[in-house]
Amino acid sequence: MVNLFLSGGGDKEQTEVLDKVFVSAIDLNKPMLYIPIGVQGEIPYEDCYKWIHSVFNPLGINGIEMWTDLEAKSLEDLKKFSSIYIGGGNTFYLLNTFRETGFDKILKEFVDNKGIVYGGSAGAIIFGRDILTASYMDPNHTNLKTFEGFNYIDNYSVWCHYETSNDSLIKEYVNKYGVSVLALPEEAGIIMNEGTLKVIGSSPAYIFRNGDKYVVE
Template sequence: MINIFLSGGGNEEQTEMIDKEFVKTIDQNKSLLYIPIAMQGEIPYEDCYKWIHSVFNPLGINEIEMWTDLEAESPEDLRKFSSIYIGGGNTFYLLNTLRETGFDTILKEFVDNQGIVYGGSAGAIILGRDSLTASHMDSNDTNLKTFEGFNYIDSYSVWCHYETGHDDLIKEYVNKYGYSVIALPEETGMVMSEGGMKVIGSSPAYIFRNTDKYVVNPNGEIK
């Protein structure tokens, strides 16, 4: 069963192929849960809600519920949803808020029980091994001191909004921390299932491991 989707953080046109694959896997008789909290202080949540509808309404998903306060939620509250979409914004704020509210434990239980999660940009990064792949673009203005992610991507860290100009930064990160990286351009994503990891989208993903860089084309497997 496929239960993890990641995208490099593009707009709805860039992620359309990824979004369509996601919609194919979920129970369309249930609502989609949208968590936009990484955008706190950047874009009003009302605009975030309009955006998520603009992405998924054309694909047949009309029932979307948005949560911006995670503190009172429980694992039972998630059972009515087909899946969870965690949006982009500030990666460190997102990870810190998930931990402070205890929603990190609830989310982990959801994924471990084969719940489907789609992470875009910051939402993708936190599902990887380590969130410091966002340090070149996000400021850590929180109390976050532990940067480990959920580590659902076979011990890879995730680098979003990838451009070739980032190669030196990524190699420096790999050398410093010893973690391999999956780098996703904005029009690229990946899906993870029990059978492994596959690239989806219109452009390749890139693997940085030790001193090497590998290209994985769409529909190719990440090993």
């Protein structure tokens, strides 16, 4: 079963190909869970809710439940959902909130039990080896001291909103931390299924490793 969908963080036109594959993989008789907390209140949650409906209603997902408080949630609470969509925002705030509420452990259980998760931008970066790839665009205003992600992408960290102008920053990161990077332009996404990675979208993804850059079609 396909279980992880990660996008480079584009708008709904840029992610449409990945979105359609995601919709085809889930049970449309169950609601989708939407977690927009990465926006930290910079965007009203009502606007987030309207946006997620504008993306997925036309593709056939009508039942969408939004969580903005992750306290006291359990794996049992997640069983009624077809999937989880984790939105973008500040990556440090997002991961810190998951850890403080204990939702990080529940989410990992959900994924490990073949639950389907879609992460966009910050919601994608947290599934990499660590989240310092977000430091070029996200300030760390939290108490987050350790930056390990969920590490589901074969020990790669994830770089979203990738443009070629980021190459020097990415190579600096690879050299400094000794961690390889999977870079996703806004038009690209990946599907991760039991160790197999597939690129979806109108743009390729890129791998930065040992000073070299590779194209992943």
